[in-house]
Amino acid sequence: MGYLKLTPELMDIIAERFKALGEPARLQILDALRGGEVTVSELVDATGLGQANASKHLGLLHQLGFVTRRKEGLFVYYSLADRDVFRLCDIMCGRLEAETSARRKVLARR
Amino acid sequence: MGYLKLTPELMDIIAERFKALGEPARLQILDALRGGEVTVSELVDATGLGQANASKHLGLLHQLGFVTRRKEGLFVYYSLADRDVFRLCDIMCGRLEAETSARRKVLARR
DNA sequence: CCACTATATTACAATATAGTATTGCACAGT
């Protein structure tokens, strides 16, 4: 089946998104948002990140459309824009498994 | 449907993979490998990257299991380990489209 | 208006990464 053609500009944009996911702290944040809306403070507690740091990561994730914000009084509630992130992670995990089992086979064949 | 649970170590590993894709030069390389096996020189020509640079990126992609190598005489032929990369890119593109059309709607509603 | 809280922003130090120039190495042809 035909995958999309990747123009240079599109590749830049896509790379930018992948790079955003290429950081454990941000994956942690996204994972913490699994259950639904969470405030920044809750996120800080859940992830162990510093407040400023978490805020910065959240800013990036928001800018790239991975999360949505909703301000209510003093609090800002973040939530996942969609579940794509987890689909992406699952594909990566599938790769890992394939990789690992292939390696196991090589080792077993001695 | 249940997505995989992400342990901290798994997140590190996944982040490492995403980070590898988070670089236009590497996406370019992977894209150039779409058609099948390609030598490093051909890749250098196709992408415009310097030889050393391309080689370094290829080394990383190989280490992370995105590409396979095959040496034949003087040449090293690289090829895609699988088509997952393009599935991942397609999901990202889907996100972009959704994002863009949402933005268009916001603009149209003035 | 003042104190307090939640979040964002800025400035900065430490680290990581990309690109490049150079060198090393393996192989092929002569």
Next chain:
DNA sequence: ACTGTGCAATACTATATTGTAATATAGTGG
């Protein structure tokens, strides 16, 4: 063996990114 070629490895510079400390902003309650 000698030479040239294709690729990898190393060393280095320039730039980007992370995390954090300090400060700013915005809202809330007294």
